[in-house]
Amino acid sequence: xxxxxxxxxxxxxxxxxxxxxxxxxxxxxxxxxxxxxxxxxxxxxxxxxxxxxxxxxxxxxxxxxxxxxxxxxxxxxxxxxxxxxxxxxxxxxxxxxxxxxxxxxxxxxxxxxxxxxxxxxxxxxxxxxxxxxxxxxxxxxxxxxxxxxxxxxxxxxxxxxxxxxxxxxxxxxxxxxxxxxxxxxxxxxxxxxxxxxxxxxxxxxxxxxxxxxxxxxxxxxxxxxxxxxxxxxxxxxxxxxxxxxxxxxxxxxxxxxxxxxxxxxxxx
Amino acid sequence: xxxxxxxxxxxxxxxxxxxxxxxxxxxxxxxxxxxxxxxxxxxxxxxxxxxxxxxxxxxxxxxxxxxxxxxxxxxxxxxxxxxxxxxxxxxxxxxxxxxxxxxxxxxxxxxxxxxxxxxxxxxxxxxxxxxxxxxxxxxxxxxxxxxxxxxxxxxxxxxxxxxxxxxxxxxxxxxxxxxxxxxxxxxxxxxxxxxxxxxxxxxxxxxxxxxxxxxxxxxxxxxxxxxxxxxxxxxxxxxxxxxxxxxxxxxxxxxxxxxxxxxxxxxxxxxxxxxxxxxxxxxxxxxxxxxxxxxxxxxxxxxxxxxxxxxxxxxxxxxxxxxxxxxxxxxxxxxxxxxxxxxxxxxxxxxxxxxxxxxxxxxxxxxxxxxxxxxxxxxxxxxxxxxxxxxxxxxxxxxxxxxxx
Numbered sequence: 001x002x003x004x005x006x007x008x009x010x011x012x013x014x015x016x017x018x019x020x021x022x023x024x025x026x027x028x029x030x031x032x033x034x035x036x037x038x039x040x041x042x043x044x045x046x047x048x049x050x051x052x053x054x055x056x057x058x059x060x061x062x063x064x065x066x067x068x069x070x071x072x073x074x075x076x077x078x079x080x081x082x083x084x085x086x087x088x089x090x091x092x093x094x095x096x097x098x099x100x101x102x103x104x105x106x107x108x109x110x111x112x113x114x115x116x117x118x119x120x121x122x123x124x125x126x127x128x129x130x131x132x133x134x135x136x137x138x139x140x141x142x143x144x145x146x147x148x149x150x151x152x153x154x155x156x157x158x159x160x161x162x163x164x165x166x167x168x169x170x171x172x173x174x175x176x177x178x179x180x181x182x183x184x185x186x187x188x189x190x191x192x193x194x195x196x197x198x199x200x201x202x203x204x205x206x207x208x209x210x211x212x213x214x215x216x217x218x219x220x221x222x223x224x225x226x227x228x229x230x231x232x233x234x235x236x237x238x239x240x241x242x243x244x245x246x247x248x249x250x251x252x253x254x255x256x257x258x259x260x261x262x263x264x265x266x267x268x
Numbered sequence: 269x270x271x272x273x274x275x276x277x278x279x280x281x282x283x284x285x286x287x288x289x290x291x292x293x294x295x296x297x298x299x300x301x302x303x304x305x306x307x308x309x310x311x312x313x314x315x316x317x318x319x320x321x322x323x324x325x326x327x328x329x330x331x332x333x334x335x336x337x338x339x340x341x342x343x344x345x346x347x348x349x350x351x352x353x354x355x356x357x358x359x360x361x362x363x364x365x366x367x368x369x370x371x372x373x374x375x376x377x378x379x380x381x382x383x384x385x386x387x388x389x390x391x392x393x394x395x396x397x398x399x400x401x402x403x404x405x406x407x408x409x410x411x412x413x414x415x416x417x418x419x420x421x422x423x424x425x426x427x428x429x430x431x432x433x434x435x436x437x438x439x440x441x442x443x444x445x446x447x448x449x450x451x452x453x454x455x456x457x458x459x460x461x462x463x464x465x466x467x468x469x470x471x472x473x474x475x476x477x478x479x480x481x482x483x484x485x486x487x488x489x490x491x492x493x494x495x496x497x498x499x500x501x502x503x504x505x506x507x508x509x510x511x512x513x514x515x516x517x518x519x520x521x522x523x524x525x526x527x528x529x530x531x532x533x534x535x536x537x538x539x540x541x542x543x544x545x546x547x548x549x550x551x552x553x554x555x556x557x558x559x560x561x562x563x564x565x566x567x568x569x570x571x572x573x574x575x576x577x578x579x580x581x582x583x584x585x586x587x588x589x590x591x592x593x594x595x596x597x598x599x600x601x602x603x604x605x606x607x608x609x610x611x612x613x614x615x616x617x618x619x620x621x622x623x624x625x626x627x628x629x630x631x632x633x634x635x636x637x638x639x640x641x642x643x644x645x646x647x648x649x650x651x652x653x654x655x656x657x658x659x660x661x662x663x664x665x666x667x668x669x670x671x672x673x
Contacts, residue, residue: 137285137340141278141314150312153283155339186284194282 002049002216005260009037009064010056014251018084019133020159021252033247037064040221040255043241047219052262054097060090064248065257067165069094070116072263073147077103080116083134106146114139117260118163123170123195125149125268130156130164149268152194154187160207165256169211171238172218175199177229179206205229209245209254223254269371269425270329270380271322273303274341278314281307286317289339298323298332318344322425346375349421351394351414358406360391365416367392367403368424369628374401375421385605386627392416407594451666453656457633458670460609461496464631469608472499474622475563476615478637478660480509480519485563487664492566494671499603500567500574501622503615504582504589507550507564507574511586512540514562541584549587575599577618601625609633614660616641628652635663 012034014027045051056063069090070079077098082088095105108114119135120143121128127149131137137153144151154164158181161167167182168191175197180188192198201210208225220238222229223245230240245254280286293300303318321336323329333343352361369388373380376399383392383401390403394414401416409415416422464471479488491497509519517523521533530536547553554560554568567574576589577596590596604625612619612634623632623645632653634645639657646655656663 132338137278137338138342141340144279144312144314148312150282151279153278153285153340155288184288186288190282190284193284 003052003262004044004049004214005052005054005066005069005262006037006041006044006258007054007056007064007066009033011058011061012037012056012064012251013061015061016086018086019162019252021250023250026250028247028250030247036244036247037258039243040245040258043221043243044214044216044259047216047221049216052101054094057090057093060087060093062087062251062253063090063093065118065251065253066094066260067257068116068118068163069260070098071114071120071143072098072103072117072261073265074263074267075103076146076263077105078114078116078143078146079105079107080118081108081110081112081114081139083113083115108139108142108146112136112139112142114143115163117264118165118257120264121164121168121170122265123176124174126194127151128164128168128170128191128194129153130168132156133159133162147268152190154190155184156182156187157184158182160252162252163257165212166209166252167206167211169213169215169256170195171215173197173236177201177211177213177233179203179211182206199229199232201226201229209249212254212256214255214259221255223249269299269322269324270326270373271320271423271425272329272333273318273320273344273346274333274336275344276315276317276319276339276341278340279308280315280317280340285339286315289319289336289341292335292339293319293321293332296323296332296335297328346378346380347420348376348378349374349392349394349416350418352417354409354411354413354415356411358409359411360406360409361415361417363417364391365419365422366390369624369626371425371627371629372403373423373425374416375423376401380423385601386629387601388624405594405597450656450658450663453654454663454666455670457611457654457656458667460631460633461611461667461671464609465495470498470606471496472501472604472607472610472622473497474501474610474612474615474619475506476502476613476618477505477509477519478614479506479563479664480513480524482659482661483524484661484664485510485513485524487661487668488563489561489566490668491664491671492563492570492572495570496671497567497570497572499607500563500572501600501618502574502576503618504576504578504585506615507576507586507589508537508541508584510562510564511544511550511553511559512536514559514565515540515543537583541586544586545584573603575603577621597621597625611635612645613663616644619645623653635660 014022014024068080070077079091079095099105113136115134119130129140129151132155140151140153161182167179170176176195177199179201205226209223210226210229213220213222218238221241224242233240299322301320303320306316308315367390369386371386372383381401387403393402393404513519516536518530518533518536521530523530544553547558550564551568554565559565578585578589578591607630610632634642634655636642637659642655642657646653
């Protein structure tokens with residue numbers, strides 16, 4: 001059974017602006033956000049997985065986005081080195097929590113920015129990593145050294161899609177759904193070279209963070225607002241669970257950002 | 269060209285980072301050379317590439333490197349040059365770096381500076397405060413000057429031979445021997461001279477007295493008149509035979525028009541020397557009307573600068589002739605700045621001396637009746653030298669005809 005890490009939104013709010021979605025002038029409706037998070041928690045709980053909760057910390061409003069805690073493979077946890085000072089305080093809490101649960105914590109060199117599962121997703125046996133807005137490409141090399149797997153580094157070019165998990169979602173049958181324009185031409189080619197059966201998401205659906213989805217076997221939990229994608233996925237035998245995510249979208253996050261696989265892969 | 273060496277590591281082939289980086293270098297106006305590449309054998313093995321990135325300016329290079337860093341390129345730290353003080357006036361430290369005529373850069377405190385001028389067989393004197401690196405000859409060095417030793421921190425940018433067949437230098441590497449057809453090459457040389465004259469180049473002519481003996485003076489006068497000569501280097505003999513011919517119609521006492529000996533012709537040379545010495549200089553002789561025609565008069569009238577260097581067998585010499593060899597070299601070196609094309613005719617040692625002063629980027633055309641002189645000059649490692657074995661009069665006649673067309 002897959003194990004997921006979530007963090008309750010007790011301290012969530014738009015308190016700074018570190019991506020184009022965030023605006024302190026347009027804060028999140030906290031009761032609505034809490035209800036939306038509860039909806040996600042309940043939906044995931046109803047599927048074949050086990051949920052772990054990390055206690056939220058005051059003054060770390062984005063800790064709710066556990067995908068950026070780090071990357072977990074087997075019993076090893078590579079914590080994030082956040083690019084922005086505002087989020088850097090989250091890293092020691094996540095690392096300690098994982099360590100207390102028996103994970104081996106492997107830090108990357110401090111000078112390499114890396115934002116965890118938000119920028120590192122396995123498709124087949126290949127780890128696809130995004131770079132430029134948040135993670136450094138050189139962190140990918142360090143991750144490849146630690147894990148001993150093929151890492152495909154792809155450049156993100158649209159600041160709205162600043163982590164790879166905002167525009168790319170691998171599927172267990174070897175394909176993925178993605179918003180190609182979020183990648184540069186070389187990144188698009190590299191992804192096409194390594195994954196067959198790619199489902200393109202149109203821009204009007206991609207902007208609802210439709211690719212920011214949690215895939216558990218044939219079940220896909222994704223934000224509302226992507227009817228075309230849902231139809232395509234249904235045709236391929238997936239069951240989709242669209243959820244309202246408006247209040248987290250205001251911070252540039254949705255279902256997948258709120259979730260970290262523990263581990264993303266048992267072994268390589 | 270300015271350059272940096274960058275390293276790329278990781279899954280740069282599968283991620284298409286390597287082609288992306290190379291494309292970016294080119295689209296940003298730079299160029300690259302892959303120094304080393306190691307491609308991972310297995311799927312999970314990482315690859316490695318060492319790439320030398322070059323660009324026409326520091327600014328372009330910095331911009332390229334800034335972009336490449338985003339894609340993971342690490343800039344290889346450059347080692348500084350090693351310096352040692354000159355132990356005495358006119359003496360370089362042991363193990364001093366000997367310059368070539370190629371564009372050369374050195375790294376000083378982590379940044380590159382260009383060595384100027386690109387002059388061969390010199391040492392490099394570094395002025396740390398002014399951040400200046402200068403190629404200097406023995407006699408220009410004083411005790412205590414900081415001089416580059418060893419090869420560390422030195423980078424030489426060889427002149428690249430273009431793969432496009434755009435001019436005669438780029439598809440001819442050997443000299444044209446006596447028995448081969450020459451018209452085509454002479455036409456190409458004419459094109460080259462036209463290109464230099466019309467494109468803001470600077471043309472240097474190095475000539476020996478054979479120009480006069482073979483009766484080629486009228487052709488060279490035309491080249492001067494048409495603006496194909498910006499600078500003339502020669503010896504006492506060139507000027508003297510030209511002046512004797514202009515005043516008496518003889519060269520070494522021989523009537524050039526008839527090829528016969530003039531009566532008391534052997535005196536003409538001495539009388540010519542005396543007339544110029546009396547006038548004070550060649551240019552004054554032209555001004556006073558003593559000297560009306562010929563190569564030297566043409567130079568004076570058309571404002572073509574000349575440097576006449578003396579030798580041990582000179583008669584006279586003429587007033588402008590510099591008899592101190594070192595002084596003559598200095599004078600030539602001073603004037604040679606900016607020369608793009610050099611036409612060297614009928615004087616082996618003088619041509620070699622000049623070739624030693626030219627940067628590798630200058631194009632040299634060498635014509636001599638002696639095949640050994642031509643091959644000595646063209647086999648000097650320059651990509652841009654072209655030799656032709658020919659008597660000078662027919663060569664210059666054909667060249668002026670080609671230029672007149």
